[in-house]
Amino acid sequence: MSARRAALLVAGVLGLALVLVIALRTPWTVLAEPTGGATPVRPGAGVPAAVVDRAESFAAALRPASLASLVLGLTVSAVLALTPLGARLVRAVARPLGGGWAWQVLLGTLVLSLLGRLVTLPLSAYGEVVRHRYGLSTRSWPLWGRDVAVSTAIDAALTAVLLLALVWLARRAPRSWWAWASGGAAVLVLVGTFLYPVVVEPAFNSFQPLPAGQLRTDLLALAEESGSPAEDVLVADASRRTTALNAYVSGFGATRRIVLYDTTLDRLPDAEIESIVGHELGHVATDDYLTGTLMGALGAAAAVAALGWLLSWTPLLRRAGAESPGDPRVVPLVLFLIAVGTLVATPVQNVVSRHLEARADLHALDLTGDAQAFITMQNRLAAANLSDPAPPAAWQWFFGSHPTGPQRIAFAQDWQRLEDAG
The missing domain is CATH 3.30.2010.10 (Metalloproteases ("zincins"), catalytic domain)
Structure with a gap:
């Protein structure tokens, strides 16, 4: 069997394992339907009309910029990956340091990441203006700039190191690099789960x-x-x-x-x-973090195996201006494929997330026994966080990581009806 077919086979097996984890660990039915049917979802019920109007206005102001930023970032990444422009840039930035392959990967990744961030920066700034206008953001502009710089630096540095390891493996093991990288990706997801609270969180908040x-x-x-x-x-x-x-x-x-x-x-x-x-303790009690980690590890491993298959396709490499997966000029293509894979995975992650969030709501209700406090809390969160009570169905399906506020309130009312019925 060729290395290319082996990579595709492994990607398929890992993808199947991921589907099984999703199917078996997602709580598709969280709460039995009460006698008389489920409580109707009423957007805006319990929240003053002025608050609902403000939340809808906020979402309408922010949503187009979010979509534009997504499309613009993906377009720029595609142009850099699928034309010689990205490959030339990778070589050019490393030339002052001798042009070695490692410098091409490290500096090329950093520059491409920074370029992608700069292109969408005006839209990010507009989003911050909107958040200030509606009173959701209290950041000064220097603090906003600092947050953007820190998050960009962390993402770019981690990506550069990972791509350096990927290209090094491809140069050392041209036929099996994807297998080693696939296992490494799964391990990194596991390690990152433990390191995030102690490394990343303190970079943005004090506790x-x-x-x-x-x-x-x-x-x-x-x-x-x-x-x-x-x-x-x-x-x-x-x-x-x-x-x-x-x-x-x-x-x-x-x-x-x-x-x-x-x-x-x-x-x-x-x-x-x-x-x-x-609610948050519910995620721990039902091992939602384990589910997320398993999904992340299997998804990352499958994605790298699929990357091994794609990067052995000569026409695609030629289009990117690279000769092989071990050629540092492959970096723009890898970044583009990661962006596409992340976008494709988003609705899958979110449909699972919405069910996990609903189960965590059930845990909170069972634990506290106080549906009224839960409902009042949801109304306060909706008002304070300017949560859209009725986002477009396609938007909620693709981007919604939580049930809407009205859906969660109806869920609590169903829980109370079942409790009252014994």
Whole structure:
């Protein structure tokens, strides 16, 4: 069997394994339908009309820019990958340092990543203007610039190192590089899951322990009751950047901690904070992080195997101006294929995410037993975060990682009806 066919076969097997993980670990039915049918979803119910209008206006102002940024970034990446322009750029940026293949990969990746970010920067700035206009962003422009620079630097540096390893493997093992890289991609997903809370999160927020008090005691007790003991309750200085409300659970085992946005702590009563935390603890209790990690590892491994198949197609390499997967001029093509793969995977990830989020809502309701606090909390989140109560169906299907606020409220009402019915 040729190396190209082997890569395609492995990609297919790993893709099938990914489908099985999705099928078996996604909670397709979360809650039984109450007698009399499910509660109708009523967009805007329980929220003042002015708040609904504001949320819809905010979404209408931001959505076109988001789509334009996506299309523009993909177009620029395609032009650089499928014409000689990208290959020439990779060679040119490394020439002052001798033009070695490693410098071509490292500097080429950094420059291409920076170029892609600069092209979409005006649209990102427009999005920040919109968030300021609607009171969702509190960032100063220097802080916004710093956040953009840090996130771009982290992404570009990690991508450059990974592509350096990929091209090195392709040069050392021209027939089997994709197999080694596929296994390495899966391992990196696993490692990244553990490192993200301690490496990336502190780059954007500062964290302080929640002072001793009833809320801290109740949240730690809630974690114990959920079967996911937390070591600490931290407060993130989110108000430096946003007025949005949020909380999450991060870390594993001895590093697990409950994190509250300071905006959440300031603006929500304890019962509603406990409802949010109950939801986040649900992700831990039902092993949603394990599901996400398995999906990520299998998806990354399958994608790299598919990359091995694609990069052995001579016409595609010629189109990109490269001679082989070990040629550093392949970098623009690899970046483009990663962007396309990420886009294709987005709706799949989100359909799974919406079901996992619904199950976490069920966990919060079971854990706190307080549907009214959950409903009130959802209405407050919708108002504070300017969540669109009724996004276009295609947009929600493709980009919606959570059920809409009205869907979650109807879910809580169904839960309450089932509880009342015993």
